[in-house]
Amino acid sequence: MTAMLTLWERDIVRFFRDKPRVIGGLVPPIVFWLLIGGGLGTAVRVPGAPEGMSFLQYFYAGTLVLIVLFTSIFATISIIEDRREGFLQSVLTAPVSRLSIVLGKVLGSSTVGLAQGLAFLLLAVPAGLHPGLHGFALAFAVLALASLGLTALGFCIAWVLDSSQGFHAVMNLFLIPMWMLSGSLFPAATAPRFLQAVITVNPVSYAVTGLQQALLPAVVAPGAAPARTCLLILAVFAAVMIAACVAVASRRDAR
Numbered sequence: 001m002t003a004m005l006t007l008w009e010r011d012i013v014r015f016f017r018d019k020p021r022v023i024g025g026l027v028p029p030i031v032f033w034l035l036i037g038g039g040l041g042t043a044v045r046v047p048g049a050p051e052g053m054s055f056l057q058y059f060y061a062g063t064l065v066l067i068v069l070f071t072s073i074f075a076t077i078s079i080i081e082d083r084r085e086g087f088l089q090s091v092l093t094a095p096v097s098r099l100s101i102v103l104g105k106v107l108g109s110s111t112v113g114l115a116q117g118l119a120f121l122l123l124a125v126p127a128g129l130h131p132g133l134h135g136f137a138l139a140f141a142v143l144a145l146a147s148l149g150l151t152a153l154g155f156c157i158a159w160v161l162d163s164s165q166g167f168h169a170v171m172n173l174f175l176i177p178m179w180m181l182s183g184s185l186f187p188a189a190t191a192p193r194f195l196q197a198v199i200t201v202n203p204v205s206y207a208v209t210g211l212q213q214a215l216l217p218a219v220v221a222p223g224a225a226p227a228r229t230c231l232l233i234l235a236v237f238a239a240v241m242i243a244a245c246v247a248v249a250s251r252r253d254a255r
Helices: 002-017 019-040 055-075 078-085 087-093 098-121 132-159 164-180 193-201 203-215 227-251
Strands: none
Touching: 002 019, 002 078, 002 098, 019 055, 019 098, 055 098, 055 132, 055 164, 055 203, 078 087, 078 098, 078 132, 078 164, 098 132, 098 227, 132 164, 132 203, 132 227, 203 227
């Protein structure tokens, strides 16, 4: 437990001391939200949305997921940095279980992603969204589970890679399609059938749907997964990915 908490605290302190990384994880998605959402404005009509709702409001949930997605996963690049500095090898030779190491690293990076997401969540009311206390609580739960699962995914990939350049290349190959095929930019109901099938198996889509249920229920399609189902799927995804992290860390030592 002590080792897990130490690794958790180390990653959080390390991230927030690196101001460019903090700014780089939060500002670009906000600019993207303002440019895309504000540019399209009311020119794009979201099916089922009430009259007068702008695309900026619809795009809010997708941008929130984008912040958590990029921050959580790219925070796990610290694994490669720790290996290069020799810190990870020292941890692996200590009498600490692989589970403690995995949980410490995953919880540290996911906390960073969650914090960045909550900072953007403060803009919900200024953006014209009024979810209420229940909505904010649901959004927090969705963000926490999504951050945990996505961080664990990043851990699995970072553990087997040697260079930060390779990590960025591989993660961009995963991240952009996962985010775009999640209902962030367009409702799943309007997509072709083959894309709807991809969206259905994409765990990120349940984070977007869960946030829409919490913040903007008017845009949720009638056949979409309810909030409880979204939370359950995200919890299962997080549990599976953490188990995969433990398996990868147990079978492959840091080089």
